[in-house]
Amino acid sequence: METLLPFMIGTLFAVGLYFILHRHLFKVILGLILFGLATNLFLFLVGGITRGSSAIIRQHHEVAAEPFADPVPQALLLTAVVIGFGIQSFAIVLIRRVYQAFKSNNLDDIRKENDTR
């Protein structure tokens, strides 16, 4: 599984980037979300994954016994996921605002309108 996961994450990256390059703002946001997810999974994978065992110290033990998952990437991920959520929700609200202002979500139209202003 560990060998196959990179291919899935790579696909996520590719689709995410393709959407980011799109000229519809809605799709750009979708791309951002996908890209964020791919990055999180990338970090998770690169940090080294262990099947099944979580990073929790068992009852009546003082120290964690192998095998247990590396807690450091997980802690980083938690932060990244939450911050990513902040960005996503802000971006979603932003496209609504952009649509209000420009009556379009096509990035090319918005840019042209900016030139003429």
Add this chain to the structure above:
Amino acid sequence: MQPYAEEGTQAILLYIRYQAKKYIEITVMLAAILLGLVTAAAAPLLYRWLGKWVVVPVALTPLLLFLYFCAFLPPVLQGQVATQQYDWVPALGINLQFRLDGLSLLFALLITFFGLLVILYSSSYLADDPLLGRFYLYLTLFMTAMLGLVLSDNIFCLFLFWEITSISSYLLIGYKQAEKEARVAAWQALLVTGLGGLALMAGLIILSIAAGSYTFSGLVGVRDQVLNHVFYLPALLLILLGCFTKSAQFPFHFWLPNAMAAPTPVSAYLHSATMVKAGVYLLARLSPVLAGTQAWHDILTIVGGTTVVIGALLALQHTDLKAILAYTTISALGLMVTMLGIGSAYAGKALLFFLLAHALYKGTLFLVAGSVDHSTGTRELFKLQRLGGPMKLAGLAATLAALSMAGVIPFLGFVGKELLYEASLENIGLLLVNMMAGVAFVAVALLMSYHVFWRRGPDKTPLQHAPALFLNLPPLILALLGLALGATVGIVPAPLLQQAYQVLGNSPGAEMKVGLWHGFTRVFGLSLLTLLLGLLLYNGLNRVREISTVLAPVYKYGPNALYHRLFELFLHGAKAFILKLQNGYLRSYVMVTMLFFCGLMLFMLWRDSPGIDLSKRVYQLQEMRMYELVVMFLVIAALVFLLGTRSRLTSIVVMGLVGYAGALFYILFGAPDVAATQLLIETLTVLIFVLLLHKLPAFTYVSHQFKKYKFIAVSILFGAIMTYVMLLVQQQAQPSTLKEYYGDSSYVLAHGRNIVNVILVDFRGLDTLGEITVLAVAALGIFSLLRLNPEKGDKP
């Protein structure tokens, strides 16, 4: 007791005197520079307080400095050298090192004396100008920089002052900022001399690397080392480039006539008497180190000679007084460079005497041209005649200066011209060039004096107002000085020039015997011939101008036109480049970033070519569970579906699916906390999307047409590279010591069993606080964006 006490007092007194003397010696040269800077900075303020009387304190500075440098005359004439050092960045050899020898003193006296006269002159010339304070600021700043330049012993120090002269020249040329012509000319002068300055800096640094010394006095000692060094030629070429641009040598001469857009006192001071001679000064200063090679000789004589001829030819074709003077200045600068190129004992003498004579007569003529312009409102040659009556003093000054320029005995110009001929006697080509300049100078001298002031014509040019005292006095003083120094040439100027000559090192120790009268020699004959030819040229000048109109098309392709074309090309190029680079399309920025990243990665992969050995990992595939595979294919299928769908709602649902699948992977590989967060957040995202959906535009399908394939290619490349990187990292997994540390200490130190939670709230608690802050800020932003409704009158 008594004698001891007396001795003690005397010793103390001696000590105090010694210390005071040392202190004065150390601080004075720096103080001279500082005084100039302070005056410059205070000039606008003084103007606000004192009005037109600002001239008194501002003129006091050059007067004080002039007297101060005069005090150095006795020791310097005895061959002594005053030095001073103030450490600035000693580690890099950048120090304020000053050195006052004969050459420096000659220039220092010239700069301060001229500065005094020009400041007095400007007080009348720009009497009603509301920006007079600013003018004095620039002018004093320039004077100080020029002083610093000629006093510097350290190359970096010299370069610093060199650049300040360029900048103050820019400010002064563009002084009439409302006129486009002035702005363009200022910009041109700054670009040409500034680019030359950069070359000069490079050249000086290369030179100092070759010589291992950062001071001119140190460079002189290692001449042989420098001449045989590989860096000699590049250093020489770069330094020459800097000097040639500054001293307006062909093909960089074009900025100087354009710089005549400056007020006339500026033209007299900067662009005739002092700044343009900075290049000549530096070449003279470096000639003991760099001179003596074939390259030096050839480049200097050829460039200088060409400049002489072109300056002389162009001077005769113009009818604007200042333009004529500007071109003769170019010609004169060319003569000085030629003399440096020849490098014989005569040439050295000729250079110094001609330099002094030129400064005096050319300064006078510029100032007179300014007075004429000021009084009549025109500088056009054909509109000016019979001004000798109403402008007697100016006419007198012009005539004296013109006699010196023409090289008539007993003026200083005569001595200079004789020496110039003497120095170029051996080379017939140079002699011809020299003669040509001499003849042109005679004709121009006649134009400037006889033609404008005394020639009999049909009617007088009307005067708008009589010239004020200070418009007449400074040129008259300069012109009389030219006569006085010429008459006493062996007694007054010769000793100082002798000391300056020692610096050149043409033939050290050679005594300079200069007299006014040499008897009827060949050179005297040539002088007479020059006068005669000049007279003839003056008479035939109208013919010359008629003929020279043929040359007009040539100017279309001259250096000036070339400069403007290059300048426009550069602007266009820059604009096109910026529009290409900063086109405002998000995707092109992302594309460039990603492609650069991919390129870097591919380069690294090509260089190190780390192979991936998948065969060892077959066992991992055997361990795979069915449900994992199902989730994975679900994700890929969802992505493919996402690419094709045109419905917003479907897209959002599919996104949610992908997010939940990600959460499942977190659960499968031992990260329940991350999974929980991911589930929560995915739910929230979908909720927000759905809530706002009705306010979003319909999902119109916009296709990329042909570009689509480009984007697809980039995306696939990027995905493939990321996959490769992940496989690579997996192969070279590093054991983490942090994992062990947190595993061991999270219960013992923080009393928590869930290690991830302990890290977040305990070990890295502050980071979590930051994270919460970020979320709070995002929430605030979202809230205000939702509430803001400018269409209903809210202000954004």
